[in-house]
Amino acid sequence: MYNFDQEINRYHTNSIKYDQADENVIPMWVADMDFETLPEVKEALIKRASHGIFGYASVEDDYYESVISWMKRRHDLDIQKDWITTTCGVVSAIKLAIRAYTKENDAILIMKPVYYPFDISIQTNHRKKIEFPLDLIEDHYECNTTKLEKSIKENQVKMVILCNPHNPIGKVYTKDELIQIGNICKKYHVIVVSDEIHQDFIYKGNKHIPFYLADDSFKEFSILCTAPSKTFNLAALQTSNIIIANKELRTLYLEEKQKSGINDPNIFGLEAAKAAYQYGEQWLDELIDYLQGNIDAMREYLHEYLPELKMLIPQGTYLVWLDMRALGLSHEELEKFMLNEAHLMLDEGYIFGKEGAGFERINIACTRKTLMKALNQLYLAVQKLKK
Numbered sequence: 600m601y602n603f604d605q606e607i608n609r610y611h612t613n614s615i616k617y618d619q620a621d622e623n624v625i626p627m628w629v630a631d632m633d634f635e636t637l638p639e640v641k642e643a644l645i646k647r648a649s650h651g652i653f654g655y656a657s658v659e660d661d662y663y664e665s666v667i668s669w670m671k672r673r674h675d676l677d678i679q680k681d682w683i684t685t686t687c688g689v690v691s692a693i694k695l696a697i698r699a700y701t702k703e704n705d706a707i708l709i710m711k712p713v714y715y716p717f718d719i720s721i722q723t724n725h726r727k728k729i730e731f732p733l734d735l736i737e738d739h740y741e742c743n744t745t746k747l748e749k750s751i752k753e754n755q756v757k758m759v760i761l762c763n764p765h766n767p768i769g770k771v772y773t774k775d776e777l778i779q780i781g782n783i784c785k786k787y788h789v790i791v792v793s794d795e796i797h798q799d800f801i802y803k804g805n806k807h808i809p810f811y812l813a814d815d816s817f818k819e820f821s822i823l824c825t826a827p828s829k830t831f832n833l834a835a836l837q838t839s840n841i842i843i844a845n846k847e848l849r850t851l852y853l854e855e856k857q858k859s860g861i862n863d864p865n866i867f868g869l870e871a872a873k874a875a876y877q878y879g880e881q882w883l884d885e886l887i888d889y890l891q892g893n894i895d896a897m898r899e900y901l902h903e904y905l906p907e908l909k910m911l912i913p914q915g916t917y918l919v920w921l922d923m924r925a926l927g928l929s930h931e932e933l934e935k936f937m938l939n940e941a942h943l944m945l946d947e948g949y950i951f952g953k954e955g956a957g958f959e960r961i962n963i964a965c966t967r968k969t970l971m972k973a974l975n976q977l978y979l980a981v982q983k984l985k986k
């Protein structure tokens with residue numbers, strides 16, 4: 600049994616999450632976890648570090664085999680070695696894909712509210728951003744595919760960046776939804792970049808369907824962005840696996856990767872990923888149970904003490920999308936309220952798109968104790984606000 604209740608001080612460890620926050624607030628914003636990774640990963644890194652020579656590294660067969668085996672074991676997806684290319688992160692990979700498959704001013708569609716680096720990646724590459732709002736229907740979001748088709752057609756969209764599981768709303772797309780979205784993209788010759796970095800965090804009653812598995816023909820016009828970074832808390836090791844089945848798309852991608860200059864793999868990232876994929880299954884299963892416990896505890900707490908706040912129960916990811924519009928605060932007021940009154944540092948909903956105003960994204964990958972402390976602080980702040 601792994602102990603996810605262990606409190607580990609993360610201050611002064613070059614942690615964006617902790618070191619950008621005052622010590623009197625609880626940081627629950629950027630998507631990394633407060634949990635130590637599995638012991639085998641630590642051991643692999645220590646072993647490699649103790650060698651003492653860190654010259655140029657190559658990606659060897661055992662690395663590819665670990666990725667192939669993980670995708671098969673956890674997601675029932677068969678991939679081939681030459682489909683995999685490593686990059687130093689999924690955001691970098693998305694930027695590369697944008698440059699490889701589209702031209703300046705081409706239209707790229709994203710489904711809002713969504714992880715904000717998608718916007719930045721499109722804008723900094725001078726492509727045209729098409730924002731497609733998902734519909735909030737009571738406690739979940741849906742993609743209206745009639746409207747999606749209209750938007751793709753009218754805007755002559757060349758690329759869709761899909762987020763599955765979807766950050767910040769915790770949605771896991773069903774096979775049927777993916778088939779509908781994919782068929783529209785196929786019809787209008789749209790490239791799909793499917794960001795599946797949260798693929799390994801899926802809760803009871805849901806199933807992650809890699810875009811390639813929704814329909815075999817989708818391999819022809821899409822790429823999958825995966826990584827061990829979220830799953831095993833390895834973001835700073837900067838290793839992701841981009842899976843490209845179509846040879847033409849692969850060639851364009853590799854050419855762009857060559858041009859970008861971000862070509863060399865990180866030896867520590869490779870070692871960590873290999874150990875994680877090889878030994879991490881039990882650790883991950885227990886982690887998901889723990890996170891499910893956090894989600895349940897949060898739901899019960901809010902139900903009892905803060906019923907005016909609406910929590911969207913995540914189907915995947917360790918991010919909770921909390922509807923706080925009932926407090927009647929503007930998004931500027933809400934941001935100040937969270938930081939100065941509740942003493943919580945969260946990701947404000949509006950940064951994910953205007954649809955997110957009045958929402959907060961809360962990273963619940965922390966100990967239960969920290970989560971309950973944060974909820975208590977929120978409760979006290981709301982009581983004060985009501986007076």
Ligand SMILES: Cc1ncc(COP(=O)(O)O)c(C=O)c1O
Nearest residue numbers: 630688689690691714766794796
């Ligand atoms: C959907 C999504 N994609 C990509 C990333 C970041 O990936 P990387 O650190 O590999 O660039 C995140 C991190 O939160 C994310 O949520």
